[in-house]
Amino acid sequence: MYSISKIFTIVLFIEKYHLGWFQNILQDDTANAQKPIHIILIIADDLGFNDVSFRGSRQIPTPNIDALAYSGIILNNYYVSPICTPSRSALFSGIHPIHTGMQHDVIYGATPYGLPLNVKLLPEYLKDLDYTTHLVGKWHLGHFRKAYTPTCRGFDTHYGHWTGHKDYYDNTAEETNPEAVGYDMRRNMKVSYENFGNYTTDLYTEEAMKLIKQHNPSVPLFLTVSHTAVHSANPYAYLQAPDQVIQQFAYIKDPERRKYAGHLTYIFDTMVHKLDESCGLIVKTLHDYGLLENSIIVFTTDNGGPAAGFNNNAASNWPLRSVKNTLWEGGVRGAGIIWSPLLSNTSRVFYDIIHIQDWLPTLLDAIGQGSKIPPGVDGISQWDSLNMGQPSRRSEVLHNIDDKYGNLAIRVGDWKLLHGTTYNGKWDGWYGPSGVEAKEFVQMNTTIDTLFHSAMNSMAGIAFQEVLPNAVENSHSMTEILKEAIVICRKPNINTESNPCNLTAGESCLFNIKIDPCERNNVASDYPGIVKLLYKKLDKYREGMVPPLNKPKDSRGQPKFWDYKWTNWMDYIEPLPSSTMC
Numbered sequence: 001m002y003s004i005s006k007i008f009t010i011v012l013f014i015e016k017y018h019l020g021w022f023q024n025i026l027q028d029d030t031a032n033a034q035k036p037i038h039i040i041l042i043i044a045d046d047l048g049f050n051d052v053s054f055r056g057s058r059q060i061p062t063p064n065i066d067a068l069a070y071s072g073i074i075l076n077n078y079y080v081s082p083i084c085t086p087s088r089s090a091l092f093s094g095i096h097p098i099h100t101g102m103q104h105d106v107i108y109g110a111t112p113y114g115l116p117l118n119v120k121l122l123p124e125y126l127k128d129l130d131y132t133t134h135l136v137g138k139w140h141l142g143h144f145r146k147a148y149t150p151t152c153r154g155f156d157t158h159y160g161h162w163t164g165h166k167d168y169y170d171n172t173a174e175e176t177n178p179e180a181v182g183y184d185m186r187r188n189m190k191v192s193y194e195n196f197g198n199y200t201t202d203l204y205t206e207e208a209m210k211l212i213k214q215h216n217p218s219v220p221l222f223l224t225v226s227h228t229a230v231h232s233a234n235p236y237a238y239l240q241a242p243d244q245v246i247q248q249f250a251y252i253k254d255p256e257r258r259k260y261a262g263h264l265t266y267i268f269d270t271m272v273h274k275l276d277e278s279c280g281l282i283v284k285t286l287h288d289y290g291l292l293e294n295s296i297i298v299f300t301t302d303n304g305g306p307a308a309g310f311n312n313n314a315a316s317n318w319p320l321r322s323v324k325n326t327l328w329e330g331g332v333r334g335a336g337i338i339w340s341p342l343l344s345n346t347s348r349v350f351y352d353i354i355h356i357q358d359w360l361p362t363l364l365d366a367i368g369q370g371s372k373i374p375p376g377v378d379g380i381s382q383w384d385s386l387n388m389g390q391p392s393r394r395s396e397v398l399h400n401i402d403d404k405y406g407n408l409a410i411r412v413g414d415w416k417l418l419h420g421t422t423y424n425g426k427w428d429g430w431y432g433p434s435g436v437e438a439k440e441f442v443q444m445n446t447t448i449d450t451l452f453h454s455a456m457n458s459m460a461g462i463a464f465q466e467v468l469p470n471a472v473e474n475s476h477s478m479t480e481i482l483k484e485a486i487v488i489c490r491k492p493n494i495n496t497e498s499n500p501c502n503l504t505a506g507e508s509c510l511f512n513i514k515i516d517p518c519e520r521n522n523v524a525s526d527y528p529g530i531v532k533l534l535y536k537k538l539d540k541y542r543e544g545m546v547p548p549l550n551k552p553k554d555s556r557g558q559p560k561f562w563d564y565k566w567t568n569w570m571d572y573i574e575p576l577p578s579s580t581m582c
Contacts, residue, residue, distance in 0.1 A: 038220060038223075039295070039296050041225070041300075047315065048318075048330075049316075051315055054485055056486040063460075065299065066455040068279065069481075072340070073339070074336075074485045078335075080301060080333075081332065085105070085140055088140055090355070093115065093360065094360030107164070109182065110175070110569075114142015122154070122363070123153065125360070132222070133156050133224075134155060134224065135160065137225055143567075144554075148568075152582030158188055159186070161228070167234050168228065183559070184566045208225045213289055240271070283297070283464070299338075299339075302334075304322070307330070317331075329513070332409070346468070353411065357379040358379040410537055410538055414512050415530055417510055417534040419503070420503060448479050451475075452475035489516075500522060510530060
């Protein structure tokens with residue numbers, strides 16, 4: 001046995017030589033715990049489900065987005081609203097559009113309404129938590145009065161446009177007819193001509209990089225980069241990309257699809273590659289300036305892609321059915337990723353249902369502020385499910401109830417019910433290209449190994465490997481993730497239906513999305529009890545609905561009355577008392 005004196009000697013030795021070391025460990029852990037968590041939200045506009053190569057399409061390589069996906073979490077049952085304004089309202093508010101009046105169509109440049117001011121937005125919650133907040137790019141949640149614009153809704157700064165789309169070079173937005181053409185580029189509230197003639201995707205990327213470089217890493221940052229890409233522009237040039245970038249996609253035979261491929265790049269790459277390049281540059285800058293290791297990055301589209309000429313665009317939602325502004329899977333199932341070193345369980349595919357309205361509570365939970373999640377939001381925090389693999393608390397999602405269009409859809413578990421459609425059913429089919437099967441669309445060197453090395457050697461891939469060195473070990477690991485991320489239909493001929501669904505005839509159609517993600521086999525007649533159950537769910541949602549807030553266009557808001565600029569015209573025509581203004 002040790003004597004008391006020997007034990008005392010040992011204790012003194014430990015205190016003398018190891019207490020400082022132990023204190024250093026505690027100090028390091030405390031310092032890490034106190035590091036602010038930065039939130040980077042990247043929104044792609046009208047990006048199709050199949051317009052990213054981590055879904056298996058090799059037509060338009062997206063190595064930076066792929067690196068984000070393979071070292072993060074791919075969201076395979078990720079749902080958005082079918083069109084811009086409703087999705088963005090749900091994203092920033094955490095509230096379903098049927099509860100804010102945003103469920104129908106979009107806000108046009110001369111319509112006098114916006115997302116209600118009594119709805120608190122994510123940047124406002126984060127401002128309360130001492131975050132610095134920036135919006136770069138598209139807004140589309142109302143601007144008829146200053147109070148509805150970004151810098152009055154929680155963002156410290158905004159550089160971008162207020163309306164739903166614009167020309168990528170001259171910054172004009174044309175709506176409905178040539179009379180409704182106005183300049184739309186702002187720095188905060190001031191009209192900005194500083195970068196006239198430069199490509200929009202580049203401008204937004206450069207602005208985001210500048211904000212990151214100027215940011216103090218000890219202060220939490222919320223940066224939203226809301227790209228115009230790949231939304232179509234004005235009628236005189238719907239699809240726009242730098243000519244030198246378009247030439248890189250000469251192997252794509254369809255000229256419009258080739259323009260779309262080039263429409264998303266950065267400077268010398270392309271328009272999906274411009275978007276992809278933008279993601280890479282943003283990630284690289286976060287890493288270079290010491291923010292990446294404590295960041296959460298969310299990448300999302302706002303709605304399904306406009307395929308086959310819809311909106312004069314050429315996206316691909318293959319093999320999902322239909323396009324943007326429909327309630328088929330191709331209209332509401334989006335490309336979504338979350339990446340962060342704070343996540344415990346990454347490099348995987350997440351199969352649980354998640355909706356765009358879930359980001360507000362999820363992100364508040366992620367930064368340790370779950371108690372700040374207001375009781376009135378419809379979104380559900382998915383942080384524990386994403387972080388630790390716990391079962392999701394979301395088992396259903398209301399896609400929409402739009403009584404003006406006369407359509408509705410809901411998914412509960414694996415079952416999805418649809419009734420009514422848009423465009424009289426014109427866009428209720430399937431539209432490619434797949435990006436995989438047609439040899440004329442595929443570069444011969446895009447093997448799995450090549451895709452792996454492209455992703456790992458991209459700007460994002462290099463940065464991620466330094467922060468998460470063992471996230472994706474080899475091409476075999478990536479192949480396994482890729483296999484899980486690809487959505488496959490059970491029959492080779494996707495353009496035929498086992499049991500047709502005719503929404504234009506007033507039918508209610510039922511699909512098992514787990515086994516029939518391409519919505520080919522309408523089983524409503526086989527499961528009338530499930531149809532009845534889902535209608536009861538819809539009736540429950542109707543109880544809390546508010547009417548759509550859409551208003552007719554106000555001719556007084558036409559740009560021709562405001563020096564050919566889109567502006568907050570109502571403040572000048574019907575001014576409010578200064579005490580009620582932002």
